Amino acid sequence: xxxxxxxxxxxxxxxxxxxxxxxxxxxxxxxxxxxxxxxxxxxxxxxxxxxxxxxxxxxxxxxxxxxxxxxxxxxxxxxxxxxxxxxxxxxxxxxxxxxxxxxxxxxxxxxxxxxxxxxxxxxxxxxxxxxxxxxxxxxxxxxxxxxxxxxxxxxxxxxxxxxxxxxxxxxxxxxxxxxxxxxxxxxxxxxxxxxxxxxxxxxxxxxxxxxxxxxxxxxxxxxxxxxxxxxxxxxxxxxxxxxxxxxxxxxxxxxxxxxxxxxxxxxxxxxxxxxxxxxxxxxxxxxxxxxxxxxxxxxxxxxxxxxxxxxxxxxxxxxx
Numbered sequence: 590x591x592x593x594x595x596x597x598x599x600x601x602x603x604x605x606x607x608x609x610x611x612x613x614x615x616x617x618x619x620x621x622x623x624x625x626x627x628x629x630x631x632x633x634x635x636x637x638x639x640x641x642x643x644x645x646x647x648x649x650x651x652x653x654x655x656x657x658x659x660x661x662x663x664x665x666x667x668x669x670x671x672x673x674x675x676x677x678x679x680x681x682x683x684x685x686x687x688x689x690x691x692x693x694x695x696x697x698x699x700x701x702x703x704x705x706x707x708x709x710x711x712x713x714x715x716x717x718x719x720x721x722x723x724x725x726x727x728x729x730x731x732x733x734x735x736x737x738x739x740x741x742x743x744x745x746x747x748x749x750x751x752x753x754x755x756x757x758x759x760x761x762x763x764x765x766x767x768x769x770x771x772x773x774x775x776x777x778x779x780x781x782x783x784x785x786x787x788x789x790x791x792x793x794x795x796x797x798x799x800x801x802x803x804x805x806x807x808x809x810x811x812x813x814x815x816x817x818x819x820x821x822x823x824x825x826x827x828x829x830x831x832x833x834x835x836x837x838x839x840x841x842x843x844x845x846x847x848x849x850x851x852x853x854x855x856x857x858x859x860x861x862x863x864x865x866x867x868x869x870x871x872x873x874x875x876x877x878x879x880x881x882x883x884x885x886x887x888x889x890x891x892x893x894x895x896x897x898x899x900x901x902x903x904x905x906x907x908x909x
Contacts, residue, residue: 649680
C-alpha cells in the first residue's frame with residue numbers, strides 16, 4: 590500500500606487514525622487508494638509496532654438495569670469516535686476478577702469499571718500489567734485511577750428541594766445495595782438537604798437495586814411508616830418497583846404517595862409510571878471518562894485520584 594502511493598508506512602497508519610497528525614488531503618488520498626486496492630489496516634500489526642492495542646475494556650454490571658445498557662452504548666460510541674475499540678465485559682455476581690483477567694488477556698490499554706463491586710485483586714492486576722483504570726459513579730481513595738460520575742450529593746439535594754417545594758414534609762429514602770457509594774451519597778445529600786430546609790429527617794428504608802426490592806420497600810412503608818408523603822429512591826428501577834408496590838397495596842401515586850428516582854431510564858417516561866427523576870448526564874459522563882482515560886494512556890500518566898463530578902438534571906413528571 591505504502592509503496593503504491595509512494596509514502597511511508599507511518600503515513601498510511603496515520604491516515605486510518607482519526608487522532609493522528611496528517612493533512613486532510615493526504616488522508617483522503619490514502620483512504621481512496623485503500624478502497625480501490627481493497628486494503629484494510631491490520632490492527633494487530635499496528636499494536637505490535639506501537640505497543641498499544643487501541644482496546645478499551647468496559648466492565649459493567651450485567652444486572653437488569655437499563656442504565657447499564659445506555660451507558661455501554663454511549664461509551665463504545667465515544668471510544669470508537671476516538672479511534673479505539675471498546676470491549677464489553679459483563680459482570681455477574683462476584684466474577685469481577687475473572688472479567689478483568691479476560692480483558693487483560695486481550696492486552697487492553699485501559700479499563701473502565703462501572704459497578705458497585707470492587708476487588709483489590711482486580712486493581713492489582715491492572716497495576717501489574719500497566720492497564721490504566723477509570724471508574725464511573727464510584728470513587729476509591731489511594732488508587733491510580735480517576736472517577737467520573739453523577740454528583741450524587743447534589744442529586745439528593747435536588748430531590749429534597751423539589752419535594753419540599755411541592756409541600757411534602759414527611760419523607761422516606763429507599764436505599765440501594767448496602768455499601769453502595771452512590772446510594773450512600775444520595776442519602777446524605779437528601780437528608781442534609783431536608784435538614785437545611787428545616788424539615789424532619791427522612792426515614793431510611795433498606796433495600797437493594799432491584800424492582801422486587803422496591804415492591805417490598807413500598808409494602809414496608811405502607812405498613813410500618815404510614816405517615817410518609819413522599820418517597821425518594823436510590824435509582825429508577827427501585828422507584829418503579831415502589832410505585833407498583835404502592836398500587837398493589839391499594840395506594841395511589843401521587844395522591845397518596847409521591848415517588849421520585851434517579852437515572853431517567855426509558856421506562857421512567859412510560860405513561861404507567863411518569864416518574865419524576867434526576868437524569869444522569871450519560872453522554873457527558875461517557876465523553877469525560879473516555880477522554881480522561883485516553884489522555885492518561887497517551888501520556889503514560891500514573892498519578893490520579895480525582896472525582897470528576899457531573900451535575901444531574903431534574904426531570905419533572907406526574908409521580909409527584
